[in-house]
Amino acid sequence: MNVVGQWRERGRALRAQYWRCSECGRFSAVQRAACSGCGSRKTPVAAELPASLVARGWSHSHLVIETMDQTLQARPVMLMELPGGETLPMELASADRAHASELVGQKLRVVLRRMRSNGADGPIVYGRKVAADPQTRVALLKNSEK
Numbered sequence: 749m750n751v752v753g754q755w756r757e758r759g760r761a762l763r764a765q766y767w768r769c770s771e772c773g774r775f776s777a778v779q780r781a782a783c784s785g786c787g788s789r790k791t792p793v794a795a796e797l798p799a800s801l802v803a804r805g806w807s808h809s810h811l812v813i814e815t816m817d818q819t820l821q822a823r824p825v826m827l828m829e830l831p832g833g834e835t836l837p838m839e840l841a842s843a844d845r846a847h848a849s850e851l852v853g854q855k856l857r858v859v860l861r862r863m864r865s866n867g868a869d870g871p872i873v874y875g876r877k878v879a880a881d882p883q884t885r886v887a888l889l890k891n892s893e894k
Contacts, residue, residue: 764858764876766836768795775830785834797836800855801828801878804835806848824848826856826878839863841879847888854884 767776769792774785782789805827824840826848840848841861856878863875880888 764797764860765794766797767792773832774834775836777836797858797876798831800857801830801836801838803827803851803854803856803878804829806840806852807837808848826851828856828878839875839877841877844880844885847880847885847892850888850891851880851884854880857881 767779769783770790771788772786803826806824808824824845825837826840827835828838829835859879861877863873
């Protein structure tokens with residue numbers, strides 16, 4: 749996608765709207781020419797993600813592969829299960845990164861968080877991540893103290 753296209757799509761992304769196939773209902777983070785689930789070429793519709801999703805897995809290096817980002821910081825990505833069993837990778841909020849493996853099987857909230865910045869003079873970019881609720885964080889901290 750080009751810069752102009754990204755700029756025009758920023759409002760949809762900030763509202764947690766992903767593209768949804770009008771035939772099979774499969775979600776996609778990007779608008780595709782054909783659905784990766786059923787192959788339909790009908791125009792997908794913008795649809796909101798549920799407020800919370802269940803984490804089914806995680807990876808500490810997913811974004812390195814996806815964005816070719818050669819940084820030393822691990823940016824874990826959770827594999828989130830959507831209604832109907834479909835999975836969607838989403839970046840984990842910074843506050844929960846140390847507990848990524850313990851969050852598998854937990855319900856996580858879809859939240860708006862600051863994404864990486866392009867230096868001190870770059871724009872502040874926001875996007876959708878997943879985060880544990882306060883009760884889950886407290887339980888994880890108690891378990892790590894034992």
